[in-house]
Amino acid sequence: MATEDTTTFVLLHGGRHGGWCWSPVARRLRAAHYEVHTPTLTGLGDRAHLLSREIGLDTHVRDLVAACEFEDVRNAVLVAHSYGGMVVAGAMEHLADRIRCLVLLDAHIPRTGESMLDLIGAARAAELVGLANSRGEGWYIPPVGAAYYGVTDPEAAAWLEIRMTAQPLKTYRDPVGSTDRAWDHPSLFVECVPSALAPQTLARARERSAADPRFHYRVLETSHNAMVTDPEAVTALLLEATALPAPAHSSVGESRSSVSAGQLSA
16 A cells, blocks of 8 residues: 555556556566556456447456555556546546545546547547457457557557457446546647557647647657557656656647657656
8 A cells, every 4th residue: 555655656558458458567667666556447457258239448447446445546647548538537526635646658538428439530549440340249349459559569469359358348338437637637649650540549649748738748669559569668657657746838839749768868
């Protein structure tokens, strides 16, 4: 259990992944004597045996809220990857007082009432629905190869592919509840480039975060699955976030900096 003075990290995975994907980063943070939690959302990862068509976004929001409350998480850096940003945005209505700051690692950041399918563009949304219809019995999205996420190293790709699981389509269709407290919280957005994802998939999240002075903005030169392909750089960014001040109302150019593999530049 963390005290008010201890920084805790809560690392939330994205779609079709699980808490397992954070292990390279979690090991490094624990070696630096931080408390780390890597919850897995219902129906995914090691909880894939619970997969059902009834699992929606609210299920995952409640998963995250419960994990933080049962672990009595306080003074936390809450990190979201990809789809995990949808979950974090909804959960912050209940968790904001426990969270020091947010880190959005190539993550979606919805406004109130938006769904994942709203954010990724009509063409990509239609692709995912079609995939669910053709290979997921109409209600789940099957896992894809690691190359989709930009992971090309054979060993890392094999590690990912043996662990990725299906995603209930309902989690992508459901609109999120209020996200006001997420948008008002100190946040660091990390854009991963070059991304192997379709350009429209994260365009809205990146544009909103770069344009909003409440967000600090960094660019990480690695794949969308940065926690796997460059855990050293991701760990460095998370440690940077522990000292994150309230975002200044400066221009985007002044708040945006680039991070190359294993290095930070201010």
